[in-house]
Amino acid sequence: MRVYAVDVLVIGAGAAGMAAAAAAAREGARTVLLERGERLGGVLEQCIHPGFGLHRYREELTGPEFAHRLRGELEDSGADVLTGITALEVFPDGPKVKAVSPRGLKAFSPKAVVWAAGARERPFGALRIPGTRPAGIFTAGLAQRLLDLEGFLPGKRAVILGSGDIGLIMARRLHLEGVEVAAVLEIQPFPGGLTRNVVQCLHDFGIPLLLSHTVAEVHGRERLTGITAVRVDEHRRPIPGTERHIEADTLILSVGLIPEVRPIEGLVALDPVNRGPRVNGWLQTEAPWLFAAGNCVAVFDLVDTVAELGERAGAAAARYAVGELPAGKKVPLVRGENVTALVPSYLDGAAEGARIYLRVPRPLEGVTVDLGGVVRRPVRVARPAEMIGITLDGDALSELSRREEIVVEVKRSG
Numbered sequence: 001m002r003v004y005a006v007d008v009l010v011i012g013a014g015a016a017g018m019a020a021a022a023a024a025a026r027e028g029a030r031t032v033l034l035e036r037g038e039r040l041g042g043v044l045e046q047c048i049h050p051g052f053g054l055h056r057y058r059e060e061l062t063g064p065e066f067a068h069r070l071r072g073e074l075e076d077s078g079a080d081v082l083t084g085i086t087a088l089e090v091f092p093d094g095p096k097v098k099a100v101s102p103r104g105l106k107a108f109s110p111k112a113v114v115w116a117a118g119a120r121e122r123p124f125g126a127l128r129i130p131g132t133r134p135a136g137i138f139t140a141g142l143a144q145r146l147l148d149l150e151g152f153l154p155g156k157r158a159v160i161l162g163s164g165d166i167g168l169i170m171a172r173r174l175h176l177e178g179v180e181v182a183a184v185l186e187i188q189p190f191p192g193g194l195t196r197n198v199v200q201c202l203h204d205f206g207i208p209l210l211l212s213h214t215v216a217e218v219h220g221r222e223r224l225t226g227i228t229a230v231r232v233d234e235h236r237r238p239i240p241g242t243e244r245h246i247e248a249d250t251l252i253l254s255v256g257l258i259p260e261v262r263p264i265e266g267l268v269a270l271d272p273v274n275r276g277p278r279v280n281g282w283l284q285t286e287a288p289w290l291f292a293a294g295n296c297v298a299v300f301d302l303v304d305t306v307a308e309l310g311e312r313a314g315a316a317a318a319r320y321a322v323g324e325l326p327a328g329k330k331v332p333l334v335r336g337e338n339v340t341a342l343v344p345s346y347l348d349g350a351a352e353g354a355r356i357y358l359r360v361p362r363p364l365e366g367v368t369v370d371l372g373g374v375v376r377r378p379v380r381v382a383r384p385a386e387m388i389g390i391t392l393d394g395d396a397l398s399e400l401s402r403r404e405e406i407v408v409e410v411k412r413s414g
């Protein structure tokens with residue numbers, strides 16, 4: 001088996017991977033970007049709705065347009081791109097990455113790796129919903145792919161479970177393509193997606209959103225014929241007597257994304273809440289040569305953030321490859337009150353320009369994000385769907401990096 005020696009190997013050509021490879025190559029590193037699909041762009045290619053790039057390009061683009069811009073940056077950078085190759089295993093020593101393509105196995109011996117493999121959808125089997133197992137049940141990403149890339153309608157009358165952004169966007173796409181959307185069910189008492197998506201995808205088209213509801217049972221032998229919807233209490237337990245039948249031949253599941261970490265999970269510690277690798281302010285994992293960026297670290301709401309973190313990881317990997325990445329004291333960030341997703345897991349005093357991203361568990365009004373009592377940022381309305389990003393200036397970074405740990409919390413202001 002031929003072994004390819006490179007400085008930086010980037011795995012996954014979504015927004016994070018393309019931005020990482022371009023940044024690494026711009027730093028002068030010999031860079032290869034591996035993608036298992038035939039096209040570059042990852043999930044962006046099937047997101048044909050607008051809403052991408054407002055921060056990065058100051059324009060509202062569709063997913064494919066955003067991917068096109070990044071492909072241009074990648075081409076200009078001089079990074080090499082290999083498509084149709086899947087990274088199978090990542091090892092701590094020797095040729096660090098084994099990959100397979102239709103032409104056989106390949107091995108890569110990079111000085112640094114950027115893992116940018118995105119996230120996968122939580123499948124129907126993980127939900128343990130009683131009933132039959134007919135055709136007509138799709139994850140939202142699969143339905144989106146069928147509709148937007150392959151040109152197939154998944155059915156005629158749909159129920160959507162989950163009001164995250166993907167569920168909301170699919171409700172609108174299905175409606176616009178002539179599928180009747182009977183309802184969007186959300187188990188939480190608040191919508192899971194961005195407010196703009198609730199308004200633009202549901203309210204504008206009169207699609208009902210049933211909060212504190214879930215699917216109690218699916219019906220149908222060959223094809224789905226309907227579902228039983230039920231109201232849930234504050235502990236998400238079904239309330240007896242609130243069941244109602246909704247006729248539908250299609251159930252779309254938008255019930256969460258899980259960071260893709262299989263080939264690296266034995267190598268590095270994962271964060272139990274983010275479910276991706278623990279990283280420092282350079283996006284460097286606990287294996288110093290392995291960096292990670294994008295939805296494989298934690299699920300991000302905006303592609304602009306994903307691309308920004310990809311760039312940071314790629315540039316840092318290139319500096320690591322030539323022994324020029326500064327290392328400072330590693331200070332753990334600890335979740336305090338009202339914090340779920342939190343990136344990075346450590347602050348590194350040398351990681352200038354680091355940003356901290358976090359999510360809250362439920363909508364909160366009039367709160368302050370507090371980083372170890374050193375940085376306090378008031379937030380008028382914090383929503384679980386919207387990640388809060390905080391940039392640390394040099395003074396805050398040097399003060400915080402003297403600590404043993406930094407508690408990150410979101411408290412009522414005043």
Ligand SMILES: Cc1cc2nc3c(=O)[nH]c(=O)nc-3n(C[C@H](O)[C@H](O)[C@H](O)COP(=O)(O)OP(=O)(O)OC[C@H]3O[C@@H](n4cnc5c(N)ncnc54)[C@H](O)[C@@H]3O)c2cc1C
Nearest residue numbers: 012014015016036042043051086087117118294295302303
């Ligand atoms: C339906 C939907 C709507 C969205 N709407 C918006 C929006 O309006 N605005 C916005 O800013 N953001 C939006 N987002 C979020 C944004 O698109 C994503 O956060 C971002 O594109 C994720 O990029 P990524 O590079 O982390 O992952 P991905 O795009 O998933 O890319 C990962 C890549 O890695 C490849 N890969 C995985 N494993 C391997 C392997 N072992 N070997 C080789 N290659 C591998 C995959 O094939 C894929 O190409 C939306 C996302 C979705 C799903």
